[in-house]
Amino acid sequence: MQIPHLENEYVKLSLLDLSNYKHLAAIAEEKDLIYYSPSAISPPEKLKEYVQLAVDAYYHKTAIPFLIYNKKKQAYAGCTRFGLINHKNKVLYIGWTWISKDFQGSGLNTQVKFLMLQYAFETLQFDKVAFKVDERNLRSRKAIEKIGGTFEGLLRKDTRMRDGFKRNTCYYGILKEEWPEIKKTIFNGF
Template structure:
């Protein structure tokens, strides 16, 4: 089981998502633009968010760690992210299911969040590979992943079924353990 622990920098804390975070998460998720590329808008209503929290966010603690993104300066939850699909045999995982409320996008929030998860994955869990995936047409997300130093690997076709029944093609990126020391220095310079 992944240890539930808070990960922090000076500006951002990743806190294991709990029920008392849901009101702030709901407020952060109210801009419809957030949900264009995400599989399902779980911030539609407080009830939808509660169902998502109990059914999706709590799914398989052996393979995922769901975190609330907490802005330390504003003292509030501004989004969510997770480490998931932990493969203990192959020492790999994925980082994603991320959303950051529109007022905090293009700020330091995403960089700090991803830095914390990458550091935890490579240095604490001793993983050798982290992958990222996003909708192939979500250029803003693709650019954010590339800015982290992740390498584009290609398009995975029809790998995610969307709420409307259609399928998404995903742009896949990765970072491996040999790349981490240099990328860590670059990210720390940005922090």
């Protein structure tokens, strides 16, 4: 799988691996950064395990994990990933995104999602990009809706959280045929 080059004047996404994940160490320690995630990224050993799983998935061609670099602030801001890549059905998920509180609400995540959606639809020629999010995570749900994601349903009690709670998961999607209009209206000027 070719390593994608995703970059614009605001953000650069580079392949996340065990040689560069330490750029995320301080961010991973931020309190409640991934409260709604079933994964753990702190302490440092958990962050390394998290990245190792992403790297393993990359080598199995089911994920492409990225390190997010804010070019304007010249600082690492977090990470994100294409995951659950299904080459046969041309469907992939965007998620596993966590961004430092210093960059939340800055528009950085919208820049990241634009580059990822553009790559998924225009370069990979995939038919669908999907998102899954904890039903309680209203901020993420609104962000997905803001970039054109359509709510497709709720899977009840389908994911066990770190504290043992079984969450309900909201599923959203964007179809290839919807992308041109979303690109023109929501991402106008990107």
